[in-house]
Amino acid sequence: MFTALVAQLDKGFRFFLASLIALMVLCVTWQIVSRYVLGDPSQWTEELARFLLIWIGLLGGAYAYHVKMHLGLDILSNKLTGSKKVLHALFVHVLVILFSAAVLIVGGLRIVQMTTELKQYSAALEVPMAFIYSALPISGVMLILYAAIAIIETLAPQAMED
Amino acid sequence: MSIAILLIVFVVLLGIGVPVAFCIGVATLGALLASLDAGPALATMAQRMVSGLNSFALLAIPLFILSGVIMGQGGIAARLIHFAKCLIGMVPGGLAFVNIISCTLFGAISGSAVAASSAVGGFMIPEMEKDGYQRNFSAAVTATSATTGLLIPPSNILIVYAIASGGVSIAALFIAGYLPGLLVALSLMVVCGIYAKRNNFPSSARVSLREAATAGLAALPSLFLIVLVIGGIIGGVFTATEAGAIAVLYALALAWGFYGEITRRDIYPILLKAAETTAIVMLLVATSVAMSWLLAYHNVPTQVAEFLLQFSDNPLVILLIINLVLLIVGSFMDMTPAVLIFTPIFLPVAVQLGMSPLHFGIMIVLNLSIGLCTPPVGSVLFVSCAIAKTTIENIIRPLLPMYAAMIVALLLVTYVPAISEALPRYFGLM
Amino acid sequence: NEDEGVTRLKIGHTLDPTHTVHKAMLVMDKELQSLSGGTMAIDLYPSGQLGSERELIELLQIGSLAMTKVSASPLESFVPEMKIFNIPYLFRDKQHYLNVLDSEVGQALLDAPTAVRLRGLGYFDAGSRSFYSTKKPINTPDDLTGLKIRVQESQTAMRMVSSLGGSPTPVSWGELYTALQQGVVDGAENNPPSFYLSHHYEVAPYFTLDEHSAVPDVLLMSDYVWQHLTAQQRQWVQQAVAVAVQYQRKQWQIDTEHALQQVAADGVTIIRPDKSLFRAKVEIMLADYEASPLGDTIRAIQEVR
Numbered sequence A: 001m002f003t004a005l006v007a008q009l010d011k012g013f014r015f016f017l018a019s020l021i022a023l024m025v026l027c028v029t030w031q032i033v034s035r036y037v038l039g040d041p042s043q044w045t046e047e048l049a050r051f052l053l054i055w056i057g058l059l060g061g062a063y064a065y066h067v068k069m070h071l072g073l074d075i076l077s078n079k080l081t082g083s084k085k086v087l088h089a090l091f092v093h094v095l096v097i098l099f100s101a102a103v104l105i106v107g108g109l110r111i112v113q114m115t116t117e118l119k120q121y122s123a124a125l126e127v128p129m130a131f132i133y134s135a136l137p138i139s140g141v142m143l144i145l146y147a148a149i150a151i152i153e154t155l156a157p158q159a160m161e162d
Numbered sequence B: 001m002s003i004a005i006l007l008i009v010f011v012v013l014l015g016i017g018v019p020v021a022f023c024i025g026v027a028t029l030g031a032l033l034a035s036l037d038a039g040p041a042l043a044t045m046a047q048r049m050v051s052g053l054n055s056f057a058l059l060a061i062p063l064f065i066l067s068g069v070i071m072g073q074g075g076i077a078a079r080l081i082h083f084a085k086c087l088i089g090m091v092p093g094g095l096a097f098v099n100i101i102s103c104t105l106f107g108a109i110s111g112s113a114v115a116a117s118s119a120v121g122g123f124m125i126p127e128m129e130k131d132g133y134q135r136n137f138s139a140a141v142t143a144t145s146a147t148t149g150l151l152i153p154p155s156n157i158l159i160v161y162a163i164a165s166g167g168v169s170i171a172a173l174f175i176a177g178y179l180p181g182l183l184v185a186l187s188l189m190v191v192c193g194i195y196a197k198r199n200n201f202p203s204s205a206r207v208s209l210r211e212a213a214t215a216g217l218a219a220l221p222s223l224f225l226i227v228l229v230i231g232g233i234i235g236g237v238f239t240a241t242e243a244g245a246i247a248v249l250y251a252l253a254l255a256w257g258f259y260g261e262i263t264r265r266d267i268y269p270i271l272l273k274a275a276e277t278t279a280i281v282m283l284l285v286a287t288s289v290a291m292s293w294l295l296a297y298h299n300v301p302t303q304v305a306e307f308l309l310q311f312s313d314n315p316l317v318i319l320l321i322i323n324l325v326l327l328i329v330g331s332f333m334d335m336t337p338a339v340l341i342f343t344p345i346f347l348p349v350a351v352q353l354g355m356s357p358l359h360f361g362i363m364i365v366l367n368l369s370i371g372l373c374t375p376p377v378g379s380v381l382f383v384s385c386a387i388a389k390t391t392i393e394n395i396i397r398p399l400l401p402m403y404a405a406m407i408v409a410l411l412l413v414t415y416v417p418a419i420s421e422a423l424p425r426y427f428g429l430m
Numbered sequence C: 001n002e003d004e005g006v007t008r009l010k011i012g013h014t015l016d017p018t019h020t021v022h023k024a025m026l027v028m029d030k031e032l033q034s035l036s037g038g039t040m041a042i043d044l045y046p047s048g049q050l051g052s053e054r055e056l057i058e059l060l061q062i063g064s065l066a067m068t069k070v071s072a073s074p075l076e077s078f079v080p081e082m083k084i085f086n087i088p089y090l091f092r093d094k095q096h097y098l099n100v101l102d103s104e105v106g107q108a109l110l111d112a113p114t115a116v117r118l119r120g121l122g123y124f125d126a127g128s129r130s131f132y133s134t135k136k137p138i139n140t141p142d143d144l145t146g147l148k149i150r151v152q153e154s155q156t157a158m159r160m161v162s163s164l165g166g167s168p169t170p171v172s173w174g175e176l177y178t179a180l181q182q183g184v185v186d187g188a189e190n191n192p193p194s195f196y197l198s199h200h201y202e203v204a205p206y207f208t209l210d211e212h213s214a215v216p217d218v219l220l221m222s223d224y225v226w227q228h229l230t231a232q233q234r235q236w237v238q239q240a241v242a243v244a245v246q247y248q249r250k251q252w253q254i255d256t257e258h259a260l261q262q263v264a265a266d267g268v269t270i271i272r273p274d275k276s277l278f279r280a281k282v283e284i285m286l287a288d289y290e291a292s293p294l295g296d297t298i299r300a301i302q303e304v305r
């Protein structure tokens, strides 16, 4: 049940990420086409592409954590065995949870709230800046979720089976 | 105080094996909390992370990563490499030379070292592995040679320097960058040559002219990709970042429509792979931009410089110290803020010693481009590791001789002004 | 930020240290130190070291930065009233423009940002903005037809270029040199010192002094930091700002003339066109804004002598 839910979430998240990249290619292409073929340079493509990159970077960062792709020195963790290895893994995951909660969720929501209340809009697309910054708390929630999954996998591997 | 926190937390977490992006993030957060109220500290950190990603120039990374993946899976890279091997493969270590030349060419036209390492590394590293090269070695070659494009025009970082220096002509800087850029590429080739001899690196059998011609013909549509990208940028049809999208579309059309080596079903995994690789780099960029901000906020660069410059009044020694400081700074800091912060500090000193601002600009950019491929913070290093699916500690050993070669090039550029100044003088630009 | 009993105000901006605004901030630091008997000082972060204009404004709102200088244009999304500065030919002449800044209307516009956790402290002169082009000179508005012109991130500025017949093209300031050189855009617009300091004159040899708009720079302060100051400290800050503003306005004139001489010496053709031709093409914009909620402000400006 739990595994199925995680798999479903994963699938949706991956699809979303892939779509963002595809959209980014189309957006930059449209920028060139609008300038040369239509002779009417698009006003919003540059900004949209930058905003897509923010979303891909932050949400993709959570996904990359899930698939254990982030770069780090693993000299120590390779040497540890047994309960020490488990403790080490727990430390890393808890640290990631704390960072995500503090910076991405609390700090991120603070900016989201501030920009909403101050009615800040982006220059070209005129979308609320709060919308752009909401990538922070969403990424924070996903990171905490993925770290929690990793903790469950470490402590009770059997829970992830069946 | 906050800088001590930054350093200690960072080193401890890195040693424990926390992913580097989070080492930087947590250490920066700790230092921010030591200098600001909690609310502003958390919000500032979050804002810096987003603003680090909010850059059109950075878009070159995902776009060229994506085009690299398509070139790799779609048979474009294979045809290019096959042709290059026919030309230079019988030289021992020939593929390593091909890698350097490709990175230099690509870095030159795209003006982005990260774009060059992702585009070239994406297809060269797997191809080199097929031929028996170690992944770590190939990743090291890609990382270092990708930085040469920052000196060879067009180059955004030289423009940043021109503005920071408040008086150097961008046109002159562009011309000045050619020789030093090629010098770095050459010095890396020397390292590869020595390595190839020592380790009996593979060399393929000599091929017939007919075979080479066939390979060239087969590679022609793939070669046109390079022509399209270079021509488009030089002709002002699109910017270097936009060229990334053109590269993606052309590579896709070629691999899917013409070669038929990828199908509709391959598109989704290709997009996902590019998203994943992009995200690894982007989270690092986000947290290291926050750290650079913190360092600037506490005037760390200025204090470090003032501290070191009190040691000597010998020009040769001072230039050496400046280079040392920049090498250390480059290890931790992103290039653009480093140029912006250190130009006003070191340029007046260098001018006093008789160095021209043009010469100093080439020196600082070459120096900081070494930092792009040194740990702990180096975007090009990160991209190359991510693409080669290797780790930072594994890539360090093959990188060492290449750092040495780049430092030799740096010393030559530092102490022989003609390398930077001869061409601008010839063209009457200084 | 207090260490050793000294309150240090951190100012970030995006100009380089040779710019008059930076020099004025140094004057401000000196003035503040002497007024406060050394208990207050300013730390300066030029060249966008701490972020872009919009980001610096956000840092003021967050409370981690004390002050910044921004052009009124990017303030438009925070303070809609600032749109009026981008309306072409709003001011009769230079003196009218400076008088407006120092008038009640000018003060009201400075006070407007308080609603968004920012305080306007004063205006720096940023001169008049004019067109420059790479391939052909712009003598009349007709010469702008079909030209891709880089504009600031401002709806009003984009509309102005469209009304004159050009294609407004947003390019970031940092990428503009290459964009001009490679022909991604055919021209841009700015004041003479920026045209000179950015080196754009190297690739854009025609400078048309049509002086279509005068967008001042605004010195902003974080309300969060302001609330942490004592009444006495606030008074010192305001006095120091007043001294810096006077210094900057004088220095700006000198630097503008110097910039025009320098670019002319470097071979730039400086064109002094018939401004009424440009004014005629964009008069409709002023009329539109007069009918908008900003109409009252515009009428108040027109009444300033």
Ligand code: NA
Residues within 6 Å of the ligand: B107, B108, B109, B110, B111, B112, B149, B150, B151, B152, B153, B154, B155
């Ligand atoms: Na380049």
Ligand code: NA
Residues within 6 Å of the ligand: B330, B331, B332, B333, B370, B371, B372, B373, B374, B375, B376, B377, B378
């Ligand atoms: Na580095």
